[in-house]
Amino acid sequence: MVTRKRIISCLFLLLLVLLHPHYPVSCRILRTSLTFDDILNQISNHHVFHNQSNNPQLPVAVQLAICLNRVGHYGNASSLKDISQWAGVSVGSVINCMNCVMAALLAEHDNFISFPTLNSVDAACSQAYALKTSGCPEWQKGILAIDGSLFNLYQRPGLFRDAFYSRKFQFSLNCQVIIMPHNLTIVDYSLGHTGSAHDAYTFRSTHIYQNHQTLLGNNHWIWADSAYPIEP
Numbered sequence: 048m049v050t051r052k053r054i055i056s057c058l059f060l061l062l063l064v065l066l067h068p069h070y071p072v073s074c075r076i077l078r079t080s081l082t083f084d085d086i087l088n089q090i091s092n093h094h095v096f097h098n099q100s101n102n103p104q105l106p107v108a109v110q111l112a113i114c115l116n117r118v119g120h121y122g123n124a125s126s127l128k129d130i131s132q133w134a135g136v137s138v139g140s141v142i143n144c145m146n147c148v149m150a151a152l153l154a155e156h157d158n159f160i161s162f163p164t165l166n167s168v169d170a171a172c173s174q175a176y177a178l179k180t181s182g183c184p185e186w187q188k189g190i191l192a193i194d195g196s197l198f199n200l201y202q203r204p205g206l207f208r209d210a211f212y213s214r215k216f217q218f219s220l221n222c223q224v225i226i227m228p229h230n231l232t233i234v235d236y237s238l239g240h241t242g243s244a245h246d247a248y249t250f251r252s253t254h255i256y257q258n259h260q261t262l263l264g265n266n267h268w269i270w271a272d273s274a275y276p277i278e279p
Contacts, residue, residue, distance in 0.1 A: 087111055089158065090151035105136070105144065113141060114148035122201060162234045162254070162262055169227055176229035177270075191234065191255070191263075192270040193225045195246040198238075213242030221249045225269065246274040 090096075091107045098104065105113075117130045127138045134141065152159075163169040170190055178187035197219040204211050204218060211218040219242035225235040237252040255262050255269070263269075 083111070083115075086152075089155050090148070093151035093154055095147045095150045104147070105140065109134075110144040110148055113144045117141070117145060121199070160233060160236070163227070165264060165267065169230075169232070173227045173229045180228075188267045189270045190227065190267055191225055192228050193223060193250065193275065194272065195249065195274070196222050196224065197242055198222055207241070210241040210243050215242075218242060221246070223249050223253055225253060225255055228270070247276055250275060 087108055090111070096104060096107050096110070104110070113130060113134050113136070116133065117125050120129075123129065127141050130141045131138045136144075173190040174187045177189050178184060181187070197213050197215060197217065198221075200211060200218045200220065202218070208218065211220070213219045213221075220238065221240040221242055221244045223237040223246065224233055226233055235253050235255045237249055240249040240252065250256055
C-alpha cells in the first residue's frame with residue numbers, strides 16, 4: 048500500500064531534483080530543471096501566493112510542480128484524484144494550486160511571449176541558423192517558422208460538436224504556434240479555433256498575420272508547409 052507519507056516524499060524528491068540540478072539522481076526531469084527555475088523565479092512574487100490567512104499556502108515550488116504535472120498529462124492521468132494522490136494533497140488543494148499558478152502565469156504572459164525586433168540578437172541568431180541549415184544566402188531572411196497542432200478534447204463537446212471534429216478523427220482545438228528556429232522560442236500563437244478549421248484560416252488570427260508589414264517588413268518571411276498560402 049502506498050502511504051500518504053511516501054507520496055509526499057516522491058513529490059519532494061522531484062522538487063529536490065528540479066531545484067538542485069547536480070543532485071545525484073538520474074531523472075528525465077533534469078533536462079527541464081532550468082526552465083522550472085526560470086518559471087518559479089518569474090511567478091514567486093505574485094500576490095496570489097501571499098495572504099493573511101493563518102493557514103499558509105503550499106510552497107510556490109510545490110504548487111508549480113502540481114500544476115505542471117497535471118497539464119502534462121491527459122485523460123484519467125490528469126484527473127484531480129490522480130494528481131492529489133501523486134502529490135499527497137487534497138483534491139481542493141490541487142484546484143487551488145492550479146488556479147493560483149495559472150493566474151500568476153497569465154500575469155507574466157507578455158514577459159514569456161514577445162516578438163523580437165528585426166535588429167535584435169535573437170533575429171540575428173535565427174538568421175544565421177537559417178543560413179547555416181539551408182546553405183543558401185537568399186533563404187537566411189526566413190527567421191520564423193509556423194505549424195499547427197491539434198489539442199484533443201477529453202470528450203465530444205455538447206455544443207457545435209461537429210465543428211470540433213478534425214481530419215484526424217478526433218474532437219480537438221486548433222493551435223497555431225510561431226517560433227524562432229534557432230532556439231524554439233514561441234513568439235506568437237493562436238488558440239481557440241475548432242479542430243475542423245484549416246491551418247491557413249486559423250493563421251489569420253495571429254498577431255503576425257494581422258501586422259505582418261510592421262513586424263517583418265518586406266525582406267523577412269516565415270517558414271511553413273504547404274497548408275499555408277504563399278503571400279507577399
